[in-house]
Amino acid sequence: MIRTISHRLLGMLVVMLLVVTIVFVIVRITPGDPAAVMLGPDATSADIAALRTQLGLDRPLLVQYFQYLADVVRGDFGQSIFLGQPVLRALADRAEPTFFLTLFSLGIAVAIALPIGIYSAYRRGSAFDQSATTVAMLAASIPSFWLGLLMIQFFAVKLGWFPTSGYGGPGASFATRLGHLVLPAFALGIVSSALIIRFTRASMLDVLNDDYVRTARSKGMGEARVILRHALKNAMIPILTIIGLTAALLISGAVVTETVFSLPGVGNLVVNAVLRRDYPVIQGALLVVAGLYVLINFLIDMLYILVDPRVRY
């Protein structure tokens, strides 16, 4: 058990080192002088030279690499060029809406998908199953921004139940801020549930005819217990995998959704950074997102071990 976990942790470290290296290399192989690119066509050569020195671009590549590595390890992701604040600070300031948006939409996706997927499998071929499968396919093919726009139109503009955009402005209460997340979280969650529905259904179908399910029934328990205790737990491994993948996808999905709903989150920060070539911010965001992916993967692996006693290496 301990060995498995330390193995995993070591693997995570290797992946993160690779990510840092790739992020470092990408900026160096971008055509042109990064400093010149960042400052745009109107910059003077003195400005460019100053930025080069500030970024350490005038030093040997290997020195730059180890310097960058050391900085990242210390949690120093550099200084944003346009925001006048450290990258980490800029990310942290905008983490809240992104974090809650991702969390809520994942929660909504799972809450929608698990019951529908399970019941579809249990009543395979029924009208419920057929319509669920069709709707799930539809939902999967809807872009989340389009659903977001529709929902704004209906629930915010027409019915006025929720705010149309933003995060409540400065000094808004926590409740107000969360109120701003309802529509975007549903838009993102509904679209993301489709994949989980399909996997849950397939995975449940796989186990429902297994012998131990029949054994469970022969013990004289109700169907709910048969399905939720004996079948679902066995179906859970592929479902957990897909939930983890969905969580990772949601982080990138948040970028688009935040733009549609004008949420001041990490997604918004990244979009703006890309538009004005704020390289340190882009790099920092890449590292953070990659770190989150790796972390989610790790958590899913740990869940496998909890669920399945046979998983031991």
Add this chain to the structure above:
Amino acid sequence: MRDALAPDTLLSVRNLQTHFVSRSEVAKSVDGVTFDLKRGETVAVVGESGSGKSVTSLSIMGLLAHPGRIVGGEILYRNRQGTVRDLAQASAKEMKRLRGTEIAMIFQEPMTSLNPLFTVGDQIAEMITLHEKISYRAALDRAAEMLELVEIPAARRRVNDYPHHMSGGMRQRVMIALALANKPSLLIADEPTTALDVTIQAQILDLLRRLQSEMGMSILFITHNLGVVAEIAREVVVMYAGRVVEQAPVVDLFARPKHPYTEGLLACTPNAARDVDPNGVRLPLRPIPGSVPPITALPPGCTYAPRCTYAVPGCTGAVPPLFSVGASHLSRCFRHELL
């Protein structure tokens, strides 16, 4: 009809018909099966695979998979209160209460019949707590006792083992412990030794016999191996393509089979062939030609006729009835006098 159940009879299956009806065809998997099972006794049901043995047992358990349905007949069962109930008509609720308490089942595949994600102790404890107000701790204690009862070495420690820690034989012992945890009146054992090595088979049969003499349950023992029947049962029902073709006490059936199919089975059962020949002469092993017809396309008349060495044209006319051919000996053969 119900009152006709003799006082020492636990189970009386009468003219049971279980069909699988799909849009295109009807599979009459069980077509008019009748037999009685007395308290504390064992009846064996024998037949090649596909003859309807499992469907018969699942009908009794009320665990038929869709689209299987009991379309006729009765499954009269005397419950612990002494009331005779027709399980073919019983509500889902009543069946749920009977399963695991009064009627329990063990299956052919020990490797897959236990849930891989729960400890064996937990699976047995669940069986107990489902039907009895008792703490999980106490149930786990009883699970350990059950594991001891089925002779699992170091039973106390193995309560916390997962199925994948155990061999097939050990898992089948766990299944037996599970099935007997609530001291059922009826144990349905659907080919419990088929998947096991011969030595392990003998051990499991021994164990079942011992447990039956201690606990007094009735056993419906299903097998495709006549050799095993001699070890465990007093009464044998031979099934072919969903119907009972012969029924007799074990001794009579082995000594004087009155249906060509039974004769054929005996002729290709090594142990039985040696054991039953009255003159001590070994009968040569002769496989039955052909194979079981698909249940959805049965030949007319006697369904065994196409494979039968005794068959005459008249055999394919009507379905032969069950002829009484001796004391408690029935045969579904028009030409039973020739055997």
